[in-house]
Amino acid sequence: MIRLEHVSKVYKTSTRPALDDVSVEMEKGEFVFLIGPSGSGKSTFLRLLLREEVPTRGRVYVSNFDVAKMSRRRVPRLRQSIGCVFQDFRLLPTKTVAENVAFALEVIGKPRNTIVKVVPEVLQLVGLDGKEDRFPTELSGGEQQRVAIARAFVNRPLVLIADEPTGNLDPDTSQDIMLLLERINRTGTTVIMATHDHGIVDSMRRRVVELSYGKVVRDDARGVYGVGR
Ligand SMILES: Nc1ncnc2c1ncn2[C@@H]1O[C@H](COP(=O)(O)OP(=O)(O)OP(=O)(O)O)[C@@H](O)[C@H]1O
Numbered sequence: 276m277i278r279l280e281h282v283s284k285v286y287k288t289s290t291r292p293a294l295d296d297v298s299v300e301m302e303k304g305e306f307v308f309l310i311g312p313s314g315s316g317k318s319t320f321l322r323l324l325l326r327e328e329v330p331t332r333g334r335v336y337v338s339n340f341d342v343a344k345m346s347r348r349r350v351p352r353l354r355q356s357i358g359c360v361f362q363d364f365r366l367l368p369t370k371t372v373a374e375n376v377a378f379a380l381e382v383i384g385k386p387r388n389t390i391v392k393v394v395p396e397v398l399q400l401v402g403l404d405g406k407e408d409r410f411p412t413e414l415s416g417g418e419q420q421r422v423a424i425a426r427a428f429v430n431r432p433l434v435l436i437a438d439e440p441t442g443n444l445d446p447d448t449s450q451d452i453m454l455l456l457e458r459i460n461r462t463g464t465t466v467i468m469a470t471h472d473h474g475i476v477d478s479m480r481r482r483v484v485e486l487s488y489g490k491v492v493r494d495d496a497r498g499v500y501g502v503g504r
Pocket residue numbers: 286287288289292293311312313314315316317318319320
């Protein structure tokens with residue numbers, strides 16, 4: 276599903292590689308935590324999957340996309356197969372909950388009758404039925420993240436990338452968001468989550484890929500956040 280082969284990334288303004296000869300493979304349906312200290316390369320890893328950056332060396336494959344080599348014209352198709360969730364939710368403030376989710380389908384040209392059918396379904400899946408007409412400012416942080424997850428998932432992506440999705444949430448709300456990401460993962464969607472949250476990683480016991488100075492220093496099938504720390 277996802278394969279990086281000897282990937283290095285050196286940003287133009289930097290001498291030290293942000294990623295340094297990374298080779299890793301993730302299967303369809305896996306749940307993978309990407310961990311490591313600030314600056315270790317997690318966001319760079321995720322940006323390469325989305326073709327927001329191209330590697331300096333190496334190959335990146337997502338599903339049947341040769342991400343680094345594909346033409347610019349095909350990039351929107353790649354991005355349609357990857358849903359994204361961020362720490363700061365990134366909702367459109369002037370749109371309601373339902374409109375935020377519908378917008379993700381409108382921009383890729385889905386027909387109206389599909390949109391009116393699937394938006395309520397996904398809002399129910401994330402536990403937001405009854406709140407479809409609220410604006411983001413009228414929601415708690417946890418609810419806003421649910422909207423963001425609904426928006427990321429409504430097009431049934433192959434992969435869901437979550438970059439610190441619980442970074443702005445309290446522990447109980449974080450736990451609820453993790454249950455939701457697990458539920459999405461059970462539908463067969465590969466989930467890759469960058470996080471600094473020890474508690475979540477330790478309680479879920481999923482695959483843990485640890486980066487340090489741009490290198491993969493650990494890859495455990497049912498890992499915890501810190502080994503020997
Ligand atoms: N656009 C950029 N231009 C130059 N250097 C960059 C750029 N983006 C990231 N870097 C550098 O690349 C390295 C890896 O950064 P990256 O953001 O991937 O780390 P991270 O593990 O996601 O960190 P954090 O946990 O703080 O989000 C860092 O040294 C960072 O300063």
